[in-house]
Each structure stands twice: as C-alpha cells, then as structure tokens.
Amino acid sequence: MLGALLLFLSAPIILSLGTGVWPTWQHFLPGFFATAVIFWPVTTIEVFTFSPMLGSGSTYLAFVTGNLTSLKVPAALNAQDALGVEKGTDEGDVISTLAVASSSIITTLIIFIGALLIIPLSPLLESPALKPAFDNIIPALFGALGIVYIAKRIKIAVIPLLVMLIFFPLVPGSGGLVGIMVPVGVVISIIIARILYKKGLIS
Amino acid sequence: MAFLTSWWVYLTMGIIFLYVLIQSIFALIKARKRAFALGFTKEQVNQTITSSMVFSLAPSLAILIGLVALSKVFGSMIAGMRLATLGAVTYELPAAINVISGVFGRQIGDVLTPEMVITAVWVMTLGCLPPLIIIPFFFKKMSSKMQDMRQKDQTWNQIMMDALFLGMISAFSGYILAPKTPEGEASYISILGIMVFATSAVIIMVLGYLMKKYKWDWLKNYALPVSMVIAMALAIVYAGWGVR
Numbered sequence: 372m373l374g375a376l377l378l379f380l381s382a383p384i385i386l387s388l389g390t391g392v393w394p395t396w397q398h399f400l401p402g403f404f405a406t407a408v409i410f411w412p413v414t415t416i417e418v419f420t421f422s423p424m425l426g427s428g429s430t431y432l433a434f435v436t437g438n439l440t441s442l443k444v445p446a447a448l449n450a451q452d453a454l455g456v457e458k459g460t461d462e463g464d465v466i467s468t469l470a471v472a473s474s475s476i477i478t479t480l481i482i483f484i485g486a487l488l489i490i491p492l493s494p495l496l497e498s499p500a501l502k503p504a505f506d507n508i509i510p511a512l513f514g515a516l517g518i519v520y521i522a523k524r525i526k527i528a529v530i531p532l533l534v535m536l537i538f539f540p541l542v543p544g545s546g547g548l549v550g551i552m553v554p555v556g557v558v559i560s561i562i563i564a565r566i567l568y569k570k571g572l573i574s
Numbered sequence: 575m576a577f578l579t580s581w582w583v584y585l586t587m588g589i590i591f592l593y594v595l596i597q598s599i600f601a602l603i604k605a606r607k608r609a610f611a612l613g614f615t616k617e618q619v620n621q622t623i624t625s626s627m628v629f630s631l632a633p634s635l636a637i638l639i640g641l642v643a644l645s646k647v648f649g650s651m652i653a654g655m656r657l658a659t660l661g662a663v664t665y666e667l668p669a670a671i672n673v674i675s676g677v678f679g680r681q682i683g684d685v686l687t688p689e690m691v692i693t694a695v696w697v698m699t700l701g702c703l704p705p706l707i708i709i710p711f712f713f714k715k716m717s718s719k720m721q722d723m724r725q726k727d728q729t730w731n732q733i734m735m736d737a738l739f740l741g742m743i744s745a746f747s748g749y750i751l752a753p754k755t756p757e758g759e760a761s762y763i764s765i766l767g768i769m770v771f772a773t774s775a776v777i778i779m780v781l782g783y784l785m786k787k788y789k790w791d792w793l794k795n796y797a798l799p800v801s802m803v804i805a806m807a808l809a810i811v812y813a814g815w816g817v818r
Binding site for chain 1: 577580582583586587588590591592593595597598599601602604605606608609612614618619621622623624625626627629631632633634636637638639641642644650651652653654655657658659660661662664665668669672673674676677678688689692693694695696697698699700701702703704705706707708709710713716717719724725729730731732733734735736737738739740741742743744746747748749750751752753754761763764766767768770771773774775777778779784785794795797798799801802803805806807809810812813
C-alpha cells in the first residue's frame with residue numbers, strides 16, 4: 372500500500388517537475404480544504420464500512436483501484452452469492468479477492484484503452500441515444516442486487532430502507548450525500564439486526 | 575496545453591496503469607492458488623473470474639463517460655489514471671470543480687492554464703489519501719478484531735455481514751429518488767430511474783425462477799450482469815417513450 376501511495380504521489384510531482392509549474396499555496400490550500408473537508412471523512416468512513424464487506428484479501432486492491440460501490444463491492448457480493456460461500460470466512464475472502472482482482476483487471480484495461488482511443492470513442496460515449504442507459508447504471512445495479520438481499524433479510528431491511536426512501540426525495544441536494552448516507556444506512560441496519568437477533572426474531 | 579499529450583505524461587501514466595494491472599494479476603494468481611487450497615474446484619474458480627469480468631464490463635464502460643468529461647481538462651491519460659486508481663468520477667469531478675471554479679473562477683469547458691490543471695491534479699491526489707494511509711497502519715488490527723468476533727458467534731457474523739450490505743443497498747435505493755436538477759430547469763424525481771430499478775429487480779426474480787425450475791445453475795454467476803444490462807437497454811426504450 373505504501374508503494375501505491377508513493378506511486379500515486381509521483382504523478383503530480385512528475386507533472387510539476389516536467390512543466391516547472393508548482394501550485395502556489397494561495398491556490399492550492401482553498402481547493403484542498405474544500406475537497407478534504409468532505410472527502411477525507413467520507414473516504415475514512417469508507418475504509419471501515421467496506422473493509423468488512425470485502426474481506427482482508429481484497430480490501431487493499433479494491434481501494435487502490437477505486438470505484439467501490441459501482442464495481443468492487445457488488446462484484447465480490449455477486450461472486451460469493453453465486454457459489455453460496457459464507458461472507459466473512461476464509462472461503463468468502465478468497466472468492467471476494469478473485470472477484471475484485473478480475474474486476475480490477477477489466478476496468479483498468481477498459482479505461483486504459485478508452486484513454487488511448489478517446490477521440491474516436493467520444494462521439495459514441497456522448498451519444499444522446501445511449502445516455503439513458505449510462506445514466507441509469509446505479510438503478511440497474513441496485514435493483515437486481517437489492518431485491519435479492521431485501522427478500523433474504525426483509526426484517527432487517529425495512530427500517531433502513533424507509534429512512535432512505537424518506538430522506539433522499541425530501542432533502543434538496545441529497546444526490547451528493549450518498550457517500551455519507553451509506554455508513555448511516557450501515558449503522559442503522561446493524562443496530563436493527565442486533566436488536567432482532569438478541570430478541571430471537573432472526574437467525 | 576501541449577504537456578497533456580507529451581510523451582513523458584503518457585509514459586508516467588502508463589507506468590501507473592501497468593503497476594495497477596500487475597498488482598491485480600498477482601492478487602488474482604495468489605487468490606486462485608489459495609482457492610484451490612481451500613477446496614474450490616477449477617470450474618468454480620474460473621466461473622468466478624469470468625462472471626466478475628463480465629459483470630464489470632457495463633460499469634467500466636460507464637466510467638468512460640466520466641473519462642470523456644475529465645479528459646477535457648486533464649487530457650485522456652491523466653483523466654484515465656485518476657479514474658482507474660483510488661477514486662471514482664463522483665469524487666474526481668467535484669474535486670476538479672473545487673479548484674477550477676472555486677479557486678480560479680473558470681468552468682470545466684474554458685481554456686485553462688497549466689497552473690490551474692496542475693493545482694487541480696495536486697488537490698485530487700491529496701484529497702482522497704486517507705485509505706492509503708489507514709489501510710497499511712490500521713487494517714491488520716481491524717482484521718484481527720473482526721476475526722475474534724467471527725469466532726465468538728458465527729450466526730451473528732453472518733447476520734452482520736448481510737446487515738452491512740443492506741445498509742449500502744438501502745442508501746442506494748433511496749438515492750434513486752434523490753431529486754435531479756438539470757441546469758436551468760426545475761428539479762424532478764427520475765421516474766426513469768425508478769422504472770429501471772424495478773425492471774432490473776423483476777428480471778433477476780424471473781431469472782431466479784428459471785434457475786430453480788430448469789436447474790440452470792450456470793446462470794447463477796451471470797444473473798446480476800444480465801439483469802443489469804437488460805435494464806440499462808430498456809432505459810433507452812423507456813426514455814424513447816418520453817419517460818425521464
């Protein structure tokens with residue numbers, strides 16, 4: 372991970388060395404604070420939220436390659452469910468790692484090829500005909516993923532779902548808060564699950 | 575800005591891409607060996623790899639839309655490197671806007687100076703560092719605590735894992751109802767998003783029924799990507815009907 376840290380830091384350093392342009396504190400600090408004030412807490416919480424889902428083997432790779440909620444976590448979940456392995460076990464961890472690594476390879480290759488071929492690909496990717504499909508990738512993903520889990524654990528799901536189904540349509544600008552609402556949903560779900568488990572209502 | 579398409583930018587970004595790719599391949603090889611040691615068959619392992627790759631195709635193509643947007647500022651290689659590592663377009667774009675609009679008072683489509691672009695790259699890099707610092711220093715301790723908890727109560731461990739996923743699923747189910755505000759228009763809740771969500775849910779239920787009835791076990795690995803892609807294709811049809 373420290374190797375990855377150094378490599379990622381090398382990108383802006385090399386850009387500055389190559390061009391001779393370094394950001395001034397006067398410009399860097401306001402931009403950095405505006406970003407870090409939101410994304411440092413969000414990404415910190417993400418580590419503690421997604422690590423138990425991904426397991427020890429794939430957490431590092433998933434965070435290095437990013438795109439957790441739309442790719443790595445659903446890929447791990449889908450693979451574990453398809454084989455019927457228990458999550459949070461050695462078997463679950465290894466299947467999660469296979470899924471995350473496979474997903475990372477495909478994503479990295481597609482983005483790399485996309486970056487090289489950006490000029491011929493742009494008209495296709497920006498075509499108005501395809502826009503509704505790409506704009507709705509989250510509903511398409513979570514519709515299928517959600518129904519399976521909600522049906523499996525309906526007693527746990529009811530309260531967090533209700534909270535979110537009320538929160539998002541009623542709060543202006545809530546679309547930008549999903550990163551913060553994921554850990555909120557997780558905390559509510561775990562509290563409800565714990566209460567139901569202690570009362571013997573779920574097993 | 576000529577430097578965005580210079581050979582040394584391509585080389586630097588190419589090395590970062592290669593590093594990520596090699597790490598993923600090593601992780602895959604290591605996990606494959608471990609899976610065999612744990613008793614998984616070759617068929618199960620290969621199916622997991624193939625289905626995960628197939629599943630990743632559609633979301634990866636969607637990332638390319640973000641690539642097109644970001645490449646207008648950073649050139650395609652820097653934009654690609656940012657999207658293939660650490661972040662996601664939901665982070666990179668706001669971080670870039672914080673600098674370009676917030677600090678320099680320009681818009682993404684404007685002509686920018688190297689100082690603006692390089693300041694934005696520095697902010698985007700340092701603005702999402704915590705996972706790279708937390709994981710090497712605290713993850714081992716966290717993992718061993720999780721392990722203790724698992725051994726204490728296996729049943730609770732399973733319920734807790736399901737609850738974790740349900741928390742994420744509930745947040746994203748609600749997110750679909752978040753009002754959208756296109757520039758210069760009144761905000762609205764996307765009926766199209768709700769229809770796509772419902773369509774995807776119905777398709778996976780139908781596939782589940784078919785799997786059970788005809789014992790199509792091979793479909794298990796592909797039910798999620800198939801449901802997702804059909805629902806995305808139907809989004810185009812619904813939009814054609816005027817739903818938004």
